[in-house]
Amino acid sequence: MDPRLGLVGTILIAILGGGVAAFAGMPAAWLSGAMIAVTAASLAGWDTRLPPRLVDFAYLLIGTALGCGVTPELLSGALAWPLSLLGLAITVAAVIVAVRVFLTRVAGWDRDTAFFSAVPGALSFVLAMASESDADIRKVATSQSIRVFLLVAVLPGLIVAVETDPPLPAVVPEGSLAHTVLMIVAAAVVGLLFRRLGVPSGLLTGSFMASALLHGSGLVSGAPPAPLVVLAFVLLGALVGSRFAGTSLRFVAGILAASIGAFLVATAIAGLMAVGVARIIGVPIDQAIVAYAPGGLDAMMSLSLALNMDTAFVAAHQFARFAGIAIALPFVVPKRRIAIRVDTSGKED
Structure with missing residues (x-):
């Protein structure tokens, strides 16, 4: 098959998925849908490999978009809840440790795969970093997808029966053309610098930090155009799906029990911490539970609005969790566990 035909077909399959x-209203729809569709194509024997430059472009756009959640308003709001944010940091660390222990000692997973599968949220960032490690990205992607699915499916019912509301507008509005260009240029410069310095997932990490600094300082505002962000998630979903060649339903069934167990461990820790913090600082327990939820930022924001919660409180905590993971993750993964190798697609791993 002509590689160009394979690439065009893969992208079309990813967009369709x-x-x-x-359309079905799935969380992280463009990422997860593209991943599922390309996974199916991989299993059917389609050549789904992506060229390295296209993958780099996706990482650049994703990192830029992730940093848009860091705004002066959220930084100011975060200062009003120091104890709650401290509790959140402890919760995230506890979830990672506990789930990793569960997956290694109970489920028998290797350390790298268990570690990335234990990170509660920042799915696109985790998948990008996992793809550059010795982790089994099929297990990471599948277990993380199961976690988000269960979280979104179970949490609303545990709090209250909520009627379906119209989709919310983007949390961060689209920025001007000038701000978008500045964000992408700064992200590219810092990302390439981080890669040159050997920072794990340097392009993704650097682009996120550059965008976060620009937004947090108030120098720019708004997110890149939605079509660019959607394209980035489609490409990353296609990248993850291209790693599923040879995977069968038996594989999914084989990790389902471990993934559900990991979900239960994570939600139990997050729920207990949320209840404790809510009692101490005097916020509604259900609001704290949504704010402390281990992942599903977009769904948790929708739920907080539907339940008339303090959306600023929920947003500050969800973005703090997301940003904290994105900033800290590259530096808590020992560099000796990051292997640089070239696969058949030419992408650095």
């Missing part, structure tokens, strides 16, 4: 998922 993401579009169907978005």
